[in-house]
Each structure stands twice: as structure tokens, then as C-alpha cells.
Amino acid sequence: MQLGLDFALVEELVAGVDEVGRGPLCGPVVTAAVILDPARPIRGLNDSKKLSEARREALFEEICEKALAWCIARAEVAEIDCLNILHATMLAMQRAVEGLAVTPRLALIDGNRCPKLKMPSAAVIQGDSKVPAIAAASILAKVSRDREMHQLDRLYPGYGIAGHKGYPTPEHLAALLRLGPADIHRRSFAPVRRLLEGT
Numbered sequence: 001m002q003l004g005l006d007f008a009l010v011e012e013l014v015a016g017v018d019e020v021g022r023g024p025l026c027g028p029v030v031t032a033a034v035i036l037d038p039a040r041p042i043r044g045l046n047d048s049k050k051l052s053e054a055r056r057e058a059l060f061e062e063i064c065e066k067a068l069a070w071c072i073a074r075a076e077v078a079e080i081d082c083l084n085i086l087h088a089t090m091l092a093m094q095r096a097v098e099g100l101a102v103t104p105r106l107a108l109i110d111g112n113r114c115p116k117l118k119m120p121s122a123a124v125i126q127g128d129s130k131v132p133a134i135a136a137a138s139i140l141a142k143v144s145r146d147r148e149m150h151q152l153d154r155l156y157p158g159y160g161i162a163g164h165k166g167y168p169t170p171e172h173l174a175a176l177l178r179l180g181p182a183d184i185h186r187r188s189f190a191p192v193r194r195l196l197e198g199t
Contacts, residue, residue, distance in 0.1 A: 012038050013068075015097055015104035016133025019089050019111075020048070020141040024166030025176070025192055026159075026185045027152060028074040029089050032140035033096035035104055036133050040066040045135040047128040048142040060143040063136045070136075071099035072144050081188040090115040096137075110134045156182050 013035060021029040036042065042062050044055065051059070064070060073095035075088035083091065093115040097107055106120050110127040127134040146165060153162035159175045159182070166172070168191055176185070176195055185192045 012036075013102065013105045014133055015069075015100060015107045016127070016131055016135070016137045017093050017096060017107055017109045017115075018128055018134050018138040018141055019093060020138070020145045021166070022085050022089055023168075024186075025168050025172065025189050026077070026161065026166040026182070027145070027149060028076050029080060029085065029092050030072065030074045030141045030145040030148075031089070031092040031096040032070065032072045032137040032144070033093070033100055033104075033107070034063060034070045034133050034136040034140060035068040035100060035102055036136060037066055037068045042066055042132070042136065045132045045139070047126075047135060048138040050129075051139070053146075056139050056143050059136075059139050063140060067136065069100040069102035070140060071096045071101075072140055073099055077184060077186055080186050084188065085186075108134055110138065152184060156184060 015033045015035050017031065017033045019029055019031045021027060044059060048056055073092050075092040080088040093109065094117060097117055104119055107117055108127060108131050109121055109123050112123050112125055114121040114123050124131055124134065128138040149165045150162045158179050160171045164172050173191060176191065181192050181195055187193060187196060
């Protein structure tokens with residue numbers, strides 16, 4: 001659903017929704033939904049990719065403290081391989097919105113399509129740079145997933161996951177050739193699938 005919205009004038013109880021982790025070869029896709037509190041503004045919200053790691057970490061804590069409601073959700077590797085990454089992402093977004101302690105009147109989704117939700121929704125291209133609630137969601141999702149990638153790096157040494165966060169960097173691809181895929185790798189993604197098929 002596309003709505004003609006002046007984002008500066010949108011009323012409260014609007015959830016911003018974003019995802020992190022569609023492109024990596026391993027780990028879950030992580031989503032977040034955030035309803036900001038107009039009475040407790042948060043300065044410096046922006047697309048998480050445009051912020052330093054230290055700034056994201058600080059904003060993560062501030063968002064969790066000040067937001068009216070927030071929820072971080074995910075779709076696991078098995079769900080990604082079963083559903084495909086697009087449908088798994090939509091499922092994770094749906095889980096994030098449904099997990100909010102406060103029901104939003106409207107959900108604004110970063111990107112060009114919306115998951116199936118019980119309330120009206122609108123897709124916003126580059127929404128994480130335009131809508132503060134989506135920016136807040138992008139920060140929660142990225143910090144949460146990055147923290148998990150550091151944990152996976154300790155559990156699966158040798159792949160360099162803490163550095164590349166699962167993305168198909170030359171280092172990651174070389175490690176896959178050397179070590180083979182682990183159970184955290186997405187079998188449906190071409191570089192992993194080709195290794196498993198021996199092609």
C-alpha cells in the first residue's frame with residue numbers, strides 16, 4: 001500500500017520497520033520495529049550504515065530506553081533456505097511488528113514492498129534516511145545482528161565472520177573454499193550451493 005505521507009507530520013503510534021542481513025551468506029536476517037515517543041526525542045537518528053559503530057551502539061541503548069515500543073525479530077537460516085530471502089525477510093518484519101507491546105496505527109517499511117500486517121502500511125524507498133522511526137529500526141537491527149556475528153565468529157573460527165558479518169567478501173569466499181560451509185551458512189545462496197554441489 002502506498003500512501004501520500006508528509007513524514008514530518010505523521011501522527012504518533014507509527015512503527016518504523018527495517019531489516020539487516022539480506023545479502024550475507026550466513027546467519028539470520030534480523031528485523032526491528034520501533035514506535036518513537038514524540039515526548040522523548042532522540043537526536044542523530046540516521047540510516048545505520050551512515051553511522052559509526054560507536055554511535056550505533058550509543059543510539060541502540062537510547063532507542064531501547066526512550067521508544068514507546070520496540071521489537072527485534074528474525075528469520076533463521078533454515079527459513080531463508082526454505083522460503084527464499086525475500087519471503088523470509090517479510091516474515092521477520094511481520095514478527096517484529098506483531099511483537100510490539102503497543103499496536104501501531106500505521107507501519108512504515110523501508111524498501112519497496114510491505115509484509116502482510118493487520119494495520120495499514122506503506123513502503124518507503126530509502127526510508128532509513130527519511131523517517132526517524134525507520135532509522136531507529138535500522139539501528140536496532142544492525143547492532144543486534146552485528147553482536148550476533150561476533151558471537152558466531154567465536155563459535156565458528158576461521159571464517160572471519162566478525163569482520164565481514166557474513167557478507168560474500170573475498171576473505172569469506174576463500175574461507176568457504178578452505179573450510180567448507182558450516183551449518184550457519186545459507187545453502188540456497190549461490191556461492192554456498194555451488195560448493196555443496198561440487199561445481
